[in-house]
Amino acid sequence: MKLCIEGLTFAYSSRTVLEQINLEVNSAITVVIGPNAVGKTTLLKCICGMLKPRGRILLDGRDIGTFTGKEAARIVGYLPQEIYGGTALTVLEAVLLGKLHSLRWRVSDDDLDITLEVLEELGIANLALRSLRELSGGQRQLVSIAQVLVQRPGILLMDEPTSNLDLQHQLEILTLIKRMTRERGLITIIAMHDLNLAARYADNIVVLHQGRVYASGRPASVLTAEVIRAVYGVEARVSVDGDGVPLITPVRSVRDTK
Numbered sequence: 001m002k003l004c005i006e007g008l009t010f011a012y013s014s015r016t017v018l019e020q021i022n023l024e025v026n027s028a029i030t031v032v033i034g035p036n037a038v039g040k041t042t043l044l045k046c047i048c049g050m051l052k053p054r055g056r057i058l059l060d061g062r063d064i065g066t067f068t069g070k071e072a073a074r075i076v077g078y079l080p081q082e083i084y085g086g087t088a089l090t091v092l093e094a095v096l097l098g099k100l101h102s103l104r105w106r107v108s109d110d111d112l113d114i115t116l117e118v119l120e121e122l123g124i125a126n127l128a129l130r131s132l133r134e135l136s137g138g139q140r141q142l143v144s145i146a147q148v149l150v151q152r153p154g155i156l157l158m159d160e161p162t163s164n165l166d167l168q169h170q171l172e173i174l175t176l177i178k179r180m181t182r183e184r185g186l187i188t189i190i191a192m193h194d195l196n197l198a199a200r201y202a203d204n205i206v207v208l209h210q211g212r213v214y215a216s217g218r219p220a221s222v223l224t225a226e227v228i229r230a231v232y233g234v235e236a237r238v239s240v241d242g243d244g245v246p247l248i249t250p251v252r253s254v255r256d257t258k
């Protein structure tokens with residue numbers, strides 16, 4: 001599968017946030033980085049159809065604006081940045097609801113099998129009968145990730161999926177997403193802040209800066225001290241570890257970049 005974004009421009013009323021974004025995204029993990037408020041969430045919302053930008057977004061040549069709501073729900077899995085957890089549903093019920101587009105009047109054995117499999121993979125099967133209200137922020141985040149994965153989407157959009165998770169869960173979730181992306185040929189786009197996690201798990205990185213794509217490509221070519229200084233206003237040391245993955249050590253904030 002291939003997703004082509006052509007001349008994407010988006011404004012909230014009169015304030016333009018994204019301007020002339022052109023991107024080609026293949027079946028792989030693409031991580032979108034950039035400072036707070038640069039438009040990462042806005043870009044993901046445009047791709048999943050929640051926002052209507054100018055320009056075109058084509059999936060294998062077809063404009064995603066022409067997908068019906070049901071088609072889009074089946075193809076695109078979207079994990080929002082903010083997660084609402086104030087319901088009395090159990091974890092199992094909430095995750096089954098992630099399959100809403102395919103559920104009929106009765107829940108089939110297949111639906112239940114897939115749901116339990118995803119709960120197992122995320123290590124939260126033990127929470128299946130607990131109410132969402134009783135969970136910690138990190139546990140709720142895992143439930144939200146499960147809700148997206150049970151849809152078996154072809155395009156996986158995740159907005160800061162690891163922001164509430166401890167170090168072990170961050171690594172486990174990203175490893176799982178990487179494996180699923182490979183095995184199922186998914187187009188996976190993840191917005192995140194942690195440059196070292198991005199460096200390790202991304203096949204490609206897209207850097208947003210002032211509404212535009214400032215740089216994109218392999219982690220080692222994009223995550224340079226120059227780019228980090230220009231985009232974040234931070235002086236950083238960048239080395240390369242034994243796997244060829246860039247390692248970023250921030251040193252100090254520099255304010256001369258504006």
Ligand SMILES: Nc1ncnc2c1ncn2[C@@H]1O[C@H](COP(=O)(O)OP(=O)(O)O)[C@@H](O)[C@H]1O
Pocket residue numbers: 012017034035036037038039040041042043
């Ligand atoms: N619903 C909205 N209405 C108006 N402005 C918004 C809305 N959502 C986001 N913005 C603004 O758009 C810009 C980009 O936001 P966002 O895409 O959430 O950035 P990021 O995810 O990179 O932090 C910010 O300046 C933000 O204040």
Ligand SMILES: [Mg+2]
Pocket residue numbers: 040041042081159191
């Ligand atoms: Mg955001």
